[in-house]
Amino acid sequence: MKMATKQEILDISRLLLQYYDNAVTELNYRNAYELVIAVSLSAQCTDKRVNLITPKLFQKYPDVYSLADASQDDIKEILKSCSFFNNKAKNIIKMAQRVVEVFNGEIPLNEKDLISLAGVGQKTAHVVLIEYMGANLMAVDTHVFRVAHRLGLSKDKTAIQTEATLVKKLQHNLHAFHQAMVLFGRYICTAKNPKCDSECFLQPYCKSSDSFKAR
Ligand code: SF4
Structure with missing residues (x-):
């Protein structure tokens, strides 16, 4: 070629x-917490599907504190129409727990700390930084x-x-x-x-x- x-x-x-x-991204979000979750859920899943799932998730779990205490079964139930929902449910709870324990409840907005969160690889971290910060990535x-x-x-x-x-x-x-x-x-x-x-x-x-x- x-x-x-x-x-x-x-x-x-x-x-x-x-x-x-x-x-801008077609994922719906209002803050960094919602963006990290929406981008993580969008792996192997369409943005349309993610946008159907997240309103209920964010209404019930509006921040990292509530999500860190969530029951895995409840999150699985909310995510069940998304591919790999079992793993995604585990990961977003773990992600929220780490943000609470290590980052004072604030989503870290740098690549090194973002990829230390469960379920956040380099691609997800870059998409978050591109969308939220306009990073040159x-x-x-x-x-x-x-x-x-x-x-x-x-x-x-x-x-x-x-x-x-x-x-x-x-x-x-x-x-x-x-x-x-x-x-x-x-x-x-x-x-x-x-x-x-x-x-x-x-x-x-x-x-x-x-x-x-x-x-
Ligand atoms: S739509 Fe894609 S494959 Fe078709 S001409 Fe444009 S760049 Fe090429």
Whole structure:
């Protein structure tokens, strides 16, 4: 597969940021506590599904203190329509307990402390920091991975390598690129039947044979 040239990377960046001006996550949240939980629940689960689950969870457990004391069975019941709800229930309770015990009840807003919380890996931590702080970080989920490869921005085999390549090539405004690539992948450059002819504004830069299959 061909890789995007420097000029193409500049063009792609400009068009993506123009199209997704000030894009934000589609997860609903009101504070850092709700964001960390929503992002953790969204692993292997759609944002739509998470948004259906979290109102009840946040109403009953509005902060880390109440969640730290929650019964695992009750949380499992609330999360049961979410994939991996058993593990997610255990993890969010443990996460809340650690925030209470170690961080004075405040969600820590730095990568090192965030990844010390149960169920929070590097990708989740980056998404939280991108969304909440506008941090200049990249996080590679299934959408970002697919889009980066179809546009010839990366030919890496893993999400971690893809992240490093995108950071090197895009450098600035990474939080905005992250949101833009997620939305572009979710609604236009979809895994099956990408909207190459009808909606894609990046077709001239596409390096993927998937685009031709769709025509
Ligand atoms: S042309 Fe199709 S496959 Fe290529 S970037 Fe656009 S939507 Fe994705």
